Every structure is written in C-alpha cells, then in structure tokens.
Amino acid sequence: MEERITIAGFGGQGVMAIGQLLTYAGMIEDKNVSWLPSYGPEMRGGTANCGVTISSEDVGSPVVVDASTAIVMNKPSLDKFEPTIVEGGKLFINSSLIDQKAERDDIEVYYIPANEIAEELGNMKVANMVILGAYLEVAKPVKVESILEGFTKVFGEKKAKLIPINKKALEKGAEVVRKQMAATV
C-alpha cells in the first residue's frame, strides 16, 4: 500500500495542516510517512502545497511527482496538479471555489463544495476538513479516529475544544462524497 497525496490551495486554506494530520494519523497507525511542504518566497494568499506519502514500505522519494490522489482547494492548484495524477488516481476538487470540471477521464473525480458546507457548519475555517473527510471516506488511507487523535499534536492542546466542529466537518465531507458515489454507480 502506498498513497502519495498532493494537497494544494491558497495560503491560509489549511492545506499544510490537513497534510500534517494525515501524516500524523499514518504514524499513529504505524505506517511509514513523510510530509514535504513546498516552500518559497511566498506570502499569505499565495499558493501553498504539500506532498504526503503514507506507505507500508519505507518512503523513497519524499517528493510527490506522480500523486495517487490530489486534493485541490483553488483553481490554480487544479490546473497545476490535475496532470500529475497517476492513471486511475483520485482528484478531489473544492467546487465552492472552482467552477471548472476536471479535463481527464482516466481518474476518479469528486466535487466537494467544501466552503459552502463549512459555512453551513458555522466555521469557514473547516473547509479543509470537509474535503479531507471526503478523501478519507473514498480512499481510507487512515482511520478518522487517528486523524482526531493527531489533532492536538498538530494544532496544540489549546485547540482541543475545536475537535467537535472538525469532527462534524469530516463527517459532512464523507456524507457528501457517499451521495456522489451512490449517484455514479
């Protein structure tokens, strides 16, 4: 088993954070993991992305060049990372901010209105967790419980009070994607 995930969006959308959550969860489950951020002369509102590898084997190259999954939170990220997904891979598109469809037909594509759902939940900041929830439901790289276990490790003990809303966001994302899967079968 090896999942190579690219997560991309604007700085501030929490793409690095959900990457770290996935990585932590993988570690909790005794898998081999690696998290590599893009870094550069970037600023708030600029583009950000990270590559996460979760594997039953040792992690070779930490650079995700041929992603098994891409999660894209904004349009520039869709343009940049759609071509990098392996054939048969998965693409999760934040359809709240991206009104464009994927071009490829050799990958599985899921459209998640992450921002709208987050708004309904009353906290815009959990849009990243909504799309993460959808991804976890489809690909099952790690358990949702492991993600929640890693939450305070990534965000600090002070943020423990935010676990319920984040849990709800994960569940909502899973629910939306289940409906999409049911519709396509």
Added chain:
Amino acid sequence: MAKVLMKGNEAIGAAAMEAGCKYFFGYPITPQSELPEYMSRELPKAGGIFLQAESELAAINMVYGAAGSGVRVMTSSSSPGISLKQEGISYIAGAELPCLIVNIMRGGPGLGSIQPSQTDYFQATRGGGNGDYRLVVLAPANVQELVDLIIEGFDIADQYRNPVMILGDGMIGQMMEPVEFKAPKKRELPEKDWATTGTGGKRKPNIINSLYLQPEDLEEHNIRLQQKYNDIKKNEIKVESYNLEEADVVIAAYGTTSRIAKTAISQLEKEGYKVGLIRPITLWPYPYDEFEKINDNCKGILTVEMNSGQMLDDVKIAVKGKYPVYFHSRTGGMIPTPNEIIEKVKKIYGGEI
C-alpha cells in the same frame, strides 16, 4: 520514548539538546531558520544559551570560544552563511575543538536560491577554509537518521577533538517524518583536560590556539592532525549499499537524492533490471572501499546529485577506471525525479550512453 512527527530542522534542535548541547550561536537563513527558532524557544528552558549573533562570522567565533571551554556547542546555517563561516571553521579545526556545524544546503553560487541543493559537497569534504584540515561530514537521508547522526556527531567531535558537519539540504530541513530519540552506541570519550575552564591556581593555563610560528612546530602539528584524520578514516566510515554482487548498474547517491534513487531502483526491479546502490553516509571519510564490492560484470556507475558533479570525483577515485562512470544531475534548486533516473539507467543498460 515514543515516536513523534517532526520537521527536520526542529528535529536537529531536539536531537542536539538530547546530546547535551546547551549552546547555540547562529544567524537565520532559509531553509533552516526553524532550527534557530526552535533553539531560541527551547534552549533557555533547559538552562542553555541561544544567541543570535550579528553575523555568521560572529556566530562561528562564538562557537570557537564556547568549544574552547569544553562545552557541547553548535551552529547552523545554509550555503551562503556556511561560506561566511569558513574562516572560523578552519581555526576550530586547527585548534582541534569539537563542535557541530549544520549546513542545510540551498542553490548557489552566491545567494543562489532557497530551494534544496547539494552544491556544497566540495566545500564540506575538501575544506572550504585554508589549511590542511578535514571535517567529519555526515549526510543523513531521512529525519530519523538526521537525529541519530546529530546525537552521534557530538560524540565523534568529542572523541577526535574535531568539528563535525551535518550536510543536509532544504528538503530534509523542511520535511516532517516520525522520529525516535535513541542513545548512540557508547563511546569512550576522553576527558576534556585541554579546555579553558580556569586554572583555580592549581595548574598551568590551557591555551587554545591555531598559530604555530615555528615551521618545525607547525609541521609536527600537521603530522599529528593527519594521524588523527587517518584514525577517523579507519574507524568512522558509514555507508549503506544494496545488491552490489548482482547489479548491472550501481547508483551512487547520498542524502535525500539517494531516496529518489531508491524509488527508481524499486521501479526498475519490477521491470526486471538489476540495479544496486551505494549511499555514503559519511562523505568524509568517503567509503571508497565499498566500490570494490561491485561485481566485475557491472556495466557502469550512475552518480546522481543535485549539483553539477562533485561527489562524482570521489566515485571516479573509488572505481579507479574499472567501470564507466555516468552522471545525472538537477541543479539550481530543481530536484531529480525517479523517472529521470530510470531513463538514464535504461540508457546505460542499452549501451546508448
């Protein structure tokens, strides 16, 4: 201690503190600034001193002074900052003081870029400062190994009274991986009876110095240094190798680049190719002898680096003309991909290059 997920740069700080390092002198520079940031937060809590110097020159000379008093001390920087430290490093090597120097390499020359590179191999292994001196140069490939080598690096420095350099790149500094802090194999470390700790009126003052005005004295000093370097060569070489008995092509790579090579190797094996690996963990002393283990029918050695061919020279020295030596590189902050390496190996197989 349980595993924790840490960013390479922060793991360096945690490992150094685990090894008993209480003093850090440095100056921030991307892509290693999380390390001084970590030290500025954590060292004072442990009763240590973090000091952001006014420049890299000042920082390395503070390391010189602290090392002279016998404490465990470190500095860190990235390529252009390490260049500025070369004078001090030469003095520290000349005065035979133990310390740890971390270089998280970025693209060069000059200010270059802030993206990962391996362009300071020559500077690290040949001596960037003046004089006949050597650093022990350790090149970790993952965050766990980074932690292990930092902890052992302090022991190596103390054992031989020699500066040790950790040579990483922006990738290993920035990436997060699980780490565990383990005690290294126990070494017999000599007493630091040379340290300038105050005589208490009971002994002659110890003098820390790299100046020998009498040529006879300096020659003797240099001969002794070389004897020490020979001991290090004998005792401290570390290398990982794979499938040298069977391989038709052997890849030589170090640090993060070796991981990209490993991904390429496992893909090539699925397609039926026999590819080996030599991954030097110590870049100085270099594991030349490891290349003797390569089978006689090997078609060639492919060196992969994020520079224009620096370790390549050591590979050529090691194989003594026995095999053709090929090279693949990305530079300027670009990172080689497994596919590029796969293509190159196939070309060597097919006799196309």
